[in-house]
Amino acid sequence: MTLRHIILVLALCLPPAGVLAAPRVVVLDPGHGGTNLGARGQTVDVYEKKLALAYANLTATYLRRMMPSVKVVLTRTRDRYLTLTQRVRMANAAKAAVFVSIHLNACETHIQKGFGTFILSRQASDKEAARVAMKENDARKVRTQARKPAPGGRGPTVSSIMSNLRHVGAHTASVRLAASVQKALTRARGKALNRGIRQASFDVLMGLSMPGVLVEVGFIDHRKEGPELNTLKVQKAISLALAQAIVEHLSPPPRRTRVRPRVRKRRRRAARKK
Ligand SMILES: [Zn+2]
Numbered sequence: 001m002t003l004r005h006i007i008l009v010l011a012l013c014l015p016p017a018g019v020l021a022a023p024r025v026v027v028l029d030p031g032h033g034g035t036n037l038g039a040r041g042q043t044v045d046v047y048e049k050k051l052a053l054a055y056a057n058l059t060a061t062y063l064r065r066m067m068p069s070v071k072v073v074l075t076r077t078r079d080r081y082l083t084l085t086q087r088v089r090m091a092n093a094a095k096a097a098v099f100v101s102i103h104l105n106a107c108e109t110h111i112q113k114g115f116g117t118f119i120l121s122r123q124a125s126d127k128e129a130a131r132v133a134m135k136e137n138d139a140r141k142v143r144t145q146a147r148k149p150a151p152g153g154r155g156p157t158v159s160s161i162m163s164n165l166r167h168v169g170a171h172t173a174s175v176r177l178a179a180s181v182q183k184a185l186t187r188a189r190g191k192a193l194n195r196g197i198r199q200a201s202f203d204v205l206m207g208l209s210m211p212g213v214l215v216e217v218g219f220i221d222h223r224k225e226g227p228e229l230n231t232l233k234v235q236k237a238i239s240l241a242l243a244q245a246i247v248e249h250l251s252p253p254p255r256r257t258r259v260r261p262r263v264r265k266r267r268r269r270a271a272r273k274k
Pocket residue numbers: 031032038039048103104135136
């Protein structure tokens with residue numbers, strides 16, 4: 001056997017580069033569950049917990065198809081109660097690269113519609129962000145009622161926010177992820193429904209050691225949007241958009257093509273003429 005043959009046999013036996021590396025993990029978190037029903041539809045008899053799970057399941061299916069190398073983990077795969085802290089712990093234990101909490105919005109007047117993405121911040125960016133954080137943090141209220149206040153008036157929530165804010169890199173990446181989500185959802189649902197990116201102190205994003213966002217895919221209590229969000233067609237469109245946003249976030253940025261000197265000169269000359 002020649003040296004060439006030996007090299008060829010070795011190359012065929014060895015696994016391709018990257019196969020031995022641990023797969024990247026994406027954690028999808030369907031909001032609410034069990035006794036925590038979430039918001040309720042007005043013109044459609046469905047609770048947020050059920051739709052959030054449907055969206056998370058579909059997003060997981062699309063993600064697995066689009067990025068087979070990624071491991072997708074759901075914080076819950078059935079109708080069961082989970083605290084917000086448990087969800088964070090699961091994401092950290094899985095060493096996730098990305099965390100996306102999926103919810104459906106609602107408001108007192110039942111007239112608002114559209115989708116928005118939220119990231120963690122010590123202070124709410126506006127009234128709307130504060131309202132959504134209060135709605136999604138309900139589980140914390142129940143938990144902290146039984147707890148003694150921490151000495152010096154600094155509750156555990158503040159300290160966990162402070163520790164989270166130390167992860168500046170993760171925060172910047174969360175902003176980038178939120179932008180990808182909003183861009184993909186705008187493609188799927190239209191500009192008119194884009195409510196933008198907001199910040200507030202969401203319990204489910206506190207203490208995460210990876211970039212994380214909370215997405216409100218639409219208003220479950222809106223007269224028209226609520227029933228729409230309950231259809232498989234819209235669920236598929238939104239879930240595909242969420243998967244696309246995650247894929248975009250995990251994919252390396254496109255390499256800048258090198259411009260040849262002669263082309264560069266020509267471009268400069270053309271720019272001067274303008
Ligand atoms: Zn929710």
